[in-house]
Amino acid sequence: MAATSVVVLDRGNNTTCTINLHGATVVSWRVNNQEQLFVSKQAVFDGKKAIRGGIPFVFPQFGAWNYGPQHGFARIVRWNLEKAPERLQSGDVEAVFSLIDSDYTHSMWNYPFRLTYRLILREKELHFNIGVYNPSKDLPFSFNLLLHTYFKVPDVRRCQITGLYGTTFIDKTVVSNPMYQEGREVVMIGEWTDRIYQNTPHEHVISNVVSGRKMRIQKYNFPDTVVWNPWMEKAKEMADFGDDEYPNMICVECGHVSSPVILLPGTAFEASQILQVM
Numbered sequence: 208m209a210a211t212s213v214v215v216l217d218r219g220n221n222t223t224c225t226i227n228l229h230g231a232t233v234v235s236w237r238v239n240n241q242e243q244l245f246v247s248k249q250a251v252f253d254g255k256k257a258i259r260g261g262i263p264f265v266f267p268q269f270g271a272w273n274y275g276p277q278h279g280f281a282r283i284v285r286w287n288l289e290k291a292p293e294r295l296q297s298g299d300v301e302a303v304f305s306l307i308d309s310d311y312t313h314s315m316w317n318y319p320f321r322l323t324y325r326l327i328l329r330e331k332e333l334h335f336n337i338g339v340y341n342p343s344k345d346l347p348f349s350f351n352l353l354l355h356t357y358f359k360v361p362d363v364r365r366c367q368i369t370g371l372y373g374t375t376f377i378d379k380t381v382v383s384n385p386m387y388q389e390g391r392e393v394v395m396i397g398e399w400t401d402r403i404y405q406n407t408p409h410e411h412v413i414s415n416v417v418s419g420r421k422m423r424i425q426k427y428n429f430p431d432t433v434v435w436n437p438w439m440e441k442a443k444e445m446a447d448f449g450d451d452e453y454p455n456m457i458c459v460e461c462g463h464v465s466s467p468v469i470l471l472p473g474t475a476f477e478a479s480q481i482l483q484v485m
């Protein structure tokens with residue numbers, strides 16, 4: 208893919224964030240030279256396939272879709288760079304990306320829309336502000352939206368995720384998609400895991416990410432938290448994911464997926480996420 212497809216936010220001190228315009232996928236976030244995101248060694252950068260790792264942008268569908276590809280089209284189309292990286296007075300660096308409807312998106316989802324995706328790189332934080340606008344005069348639309356974050360970890364079996372205790376989750380590893388209540392104070396992973404936790408609190412902390420540190424996730428207007436790791440067998444089924452890579456990633460994904468967002472004509476939906484290395 209051409210070099211111009213990549214946008215870099217550079218805050219100095221080897222703190223950078225790299226966004227591939229293909230899907231506006233965040234493909235790297237380095238804090239003091241320490242990579243925080245997992246990208247598979249087998250990820251494909253052909254401008255067609257979704258990038259396996261980083262932070263793919265899931266919209267307007269989460270999961271399988273009758274009208275288009277799994278997890279929607281936003282992660283497989285080229286976004287616009289609305290505002291090139293700019294240093295703010297605080298020293299932080301901001302860039303804005305956007306996506307509007309096209310003939311291609313209309314072939315799956317026949318609505319006009321405008322997505323804006325504002326990223327701000329701070330010293331130890333990455334901020335994500337998302338806006339979805341419905342420019343139609345008369346048609347509402349409904350959608351799912353999710354940031355499919357792949358955190359890099361030395362060993363997923365040693366990670367603990369807070370903020371899930373007492374919440375209801377859908378277990379997607381079982382065909383009937385049963386619902387349960389989480390009884391653990393902190394969630395650990397030791398097998399194929401694919402869960403949609405519903406109405407989760409504004410904050411999660413994942414322990415034992417890179418360098419044994421903690422990662423704080425804060426979210427606004429994202430009621431759901433998806434926790435996913437393919438483990439060994441499912442990893443083997445994915446061509447763009449190494450068989451032995453599953454211990455080195457954990458997906459903790461904030462989104463609005465278990466119920467759709469319904470957006471009336473002329474209105475906007477906003478949501479945000481903050482990732483912070485603790």
Ligand SMILES: O=P(O)(O)OC[C@H]1O[C@@H](O)[C@H](O)[C@@H](O)[C@@H]1O
Nearest residue numbers: 257277278379401402433435460
């Ligand atoms: O292979 P994809 O389309 O990127 O999806 C990866 C995973 O994404 C997760 O968010 C889903 O809950 C899983 O069911 C899915 O397997």
